Amino acid sequence: MKRDHLFRRRSTRPSGYRTEFSPRIESFGRVHCALDFDLANLAMVQVDDGYVAIDAGSSPKITMPIVERWEQLAGGPIRGMIYTHSHIDHIGGSEAFNLNDVPTWAHVNFSDEIGMSQLLPNAYFVRGAKQFGYALPAAEVLSNGVGPPMRLYDTGRTSIRFPNQHVKDYEETTIGGQTFILQSAPGETCDHLMIWLPDQRVLFAGDNLFEAFPNLYSIRGVPPRPVRQWIDTLDRMRRLQPRPELMILGHTAPVQGADKIYQVLTDYRDAIAFVHDSVVRGINAGKSPDQLSEEIRLPKHLANHPYLQEHYGTVHGSVRGIYAGYMGWFDGDGMNLVPLSDREIAGWVIEDMGGRDKVTARFEQAIYEGDLRRASWLARMRFANAPKSSESRQAKATVLERMAENSNNAINHNWLASEAALLRGRCSLPNKPKISGELLENIPIEQLLALLPSRLNPRTSAKTNFSLGFDITDKKQQYTLLIRRGIGELASGLIDSPSLIVRATERNLKRVFLAGDIPPTQREFWQCLEFEVPDRGLLSPIQRLLRLARVSRLFHRA
Numbered sequence: 001m002k003r004d005h006l007f008r009r010r011s012t013r014p015s016g017y018r019t020e021f022s023p024r025i026e027s028f029g030r031v032h033c034a035l036d037f038d039l040a041n042l043a044m045v046q047v048d049d050g051y052v053a054i055d056a057g058s059s060p061k062i063t064m065p066i067v068e069r070w071e072q073l074a075g076g077p078i079r080g081m082i083y084t085h086s087h088i089d090h091i092g093g094s095e096a097f098n099l100n101d102v103p104t105w106a107h108v109n110f111s112d113e114i115g116m117s118q119l120l121p122n123a124y125f126v127r128g129a130k131q132f133g134y135a136l137p138a139a140e141v142l143s144n145g146v147g148p149p150m151r152l153y154d155t156g157r158t159s160i161r162f163p164n165q166h167v168k169d170y171e172e173t174t175i176g177g178q179t180f181i182l183q184s185a186p187g188e189t190c191d192h193l194m195i196w197l198p199d200q201r202v203l204f205a206g207d208n209l210f211e212a213f214p215n216l217y218s219i220r221g222v223p224p225r226p227v228r229q230w231i232d233t234l235d236r237m238r239r240l241q242p243r244p245e246l247m248i249l250g251h252t253a254p255v256q257g258a259d260k261i262y263q264v265l266t267d268y269r270d271a272i273a274f275v276h277d278s279v280v281r282g283i284n285a286g287k288s289p290d291q292l293s294e295e296i297r298l299p300k301h302l303a304n305h306p307y308l309q310e311h312y313g314t315v316h317g318s319v320r321g322i323y324a325g326y327m328g329w330f331d332g333d334g335m336n337l338v339p340l341s342d343r344e345i346a347g348w349v350i351e352d353m354g355g356r357d358k359v360t361a362r363f364e365q366a367i368y369e370g371d372l373r374r375a376s377w378l379a380r381m382r383f384a385n386a387p388k389s390s391e392s393r394q395a396k397a398t399v400l401e402r403m404a405e406n407s408n409n410a411i412n413h414n415w416l417a418s419e420a421a422l423l424r425g426r427c428s429l430p431n432k433p434k435i436s437g438e439l440l441e442n443i444p445i446e447q448l449l450a451l452l453p454s455r456l457n458p459r460t461s462a463k464t465n466f467s468l469g470f471d472i473t474d475k476k477q478q479y480t481l482l483i484r485r486g487i488g489e490l491a492s493g494l495i496d497s498p499s500l501i502v503r504a505t506e507r508n509l510k511r512v513f514l515a516g517d518i519p520p521t522q523r524e525f526w527q528c529l530e531f532e533v534p535d536r537g538l539l540s541p542i543q544r545l546l547r548l549a550r551v552s553r554l555f556h557r558a
């Protein structure tokens with residue numbers, strides 16, 4: 001057995017899911033759908049003197065030519081925009097449309113979902129980058145399971161036009177003579193809409209159904225998804241009257257024919273319900289997530305279903321996601337109440353096995369025999385024991401590459417291949433884009449200020465007792481951030497005579513203080529913010545600079 005052969009990087013060819021995409025527009029009377037131009041589909045409905053767009057793609061650069069086609073087909077400009085939900089692949093291209101004074105509809109939870117992502121911006125960025133393969137050379141990312149790869153950071157700036165019309169439960173709106181019924185449809189997200197055109201018998205299902213098993217949990221990291229409501233949403237789609245004749249999906253091809261649509265919706269909801277209910281039964285029977293993820297398999301008629309292949313979501317990942325959503329991390333085994341770390345275990349195991357060389361030999365044997373689960377455990381021990389050693393890193397990368405090769409799930413493939421490439425130092429993550437001004441402007445100021453305690457640096461603020469007041473002049477709102485020895489509290493009002501008060505309009509406070517768009521070296525910076533110390537009045541520029549430096553030392557940059 002030759003070691004070099006075992007450790008050499010092999011190209012990872014995915015199997016089982018689509019890697020060939022042909023961008024095209026499919027037309028169904030007055031409804032048109034742009035498929036395979038981008039990860040998500042874009043669609044439009046012709047109305048009098050123009051069209052209503054459903055979703056906007058991931059980036060203006062990709063969306064621009066589609067907008068031109070929409071205008072040609074409709075013979076007029078955009079009259080309305082409807083976002084199915086707030087994921088970037090559906091809204092990132094919105095600047096390609098002229099949405100000024102155009103009704104732009106979304107779910108009432110739309111801004112909250114986007115605002116929430118700002119609590120964990122670094123984690124979402126890094127994990128999203130692995131899931132979508134942004135770090136890998138473009139030629140190595142072949143698919144996202146339900147559509148072509150998304151190259152968010154290669155296609156220029158991504159900004160978002162925010163909605164100006166909101167749906168809580170149900171709205172009917174008529175645009176250019178066409179009636180649109182917009183209904184809350186929680187599922188993949190809590191801000192999903194289903195769009196129903198009863199006269200045309202056309203349903204837009206968003207990402208609550210496509211031609212792959214859904215992500216009931218997403219490995220890029222998401223709060224528990226509302227699985228029971230998801231089933232209910234699909235049932236409401238099934239019971240629409242008159243029955244839909246055309247169902248446009250957020251990803252993969254439209255479904256045609258009332259009987260087929262009903263059958264696909266039924267099978268899809270049955271698969272989600274089966275997984276959900278099996279986990280619930282298992283939890284009640286005292287089973288652990290390990291046991292459940294080993295045991296739960298879709299019934300045969302669903303496992304072989306073309307719409308339920310695990311190219312996007314996985315059954316075992318969904319089982320663990322649902323378990324964690326209901327029960328949290330603890331599996332109910334007392335032995336795991338204070339779990340051992342891999343580093344501790346590796347210390348003993350490696351010694352018991354006769355040292356690192358013996359572990360490496362076993363690892364090589366496992367790779368040679370194609371036993372990837374054993375190889376991955378041995379590589380994991382090796383890595384936990386000596387994470388900086390090149391041999392540990394190569395061993396781990398080797399397993400990750402073999403697992404990527406064998407995966408028929410595009411998301412897992414991208415993740416495994418990205419992690420391997422990063423370990424080998426073959427590539428690096430792209431730079432995290434700065435939060436755009438428009439995004440910031442649309443997140444309520446109180447939601448942004450509420451993030452500040454989590455941005456505190458516990459080391460530099462460990463001995464600090466300090467309070468920072470915010471006087472938002474145009475909104476007539478005031479807040480105080482109290483810092484007590486490394487812990488922050490945001491309170492309403494100016495309380496406990498703050499050590500320093502920052503006074504600004506909402507927009508300037510967001511741009512200058514929270515986004516850092518304008519550095520203190522610019523005159524504009526000083527025109528936007530006023531700093532005041534109670535009892536001592538306004539501060540001179542030099543005093544302001546010193547105070548600001550002191551305050552910024554207390555925070556991590558996110």
Ligand SMILES: [Zn+2]
Nearest residue numbers: 040089207250
């Ligand atoms: Zn999507």
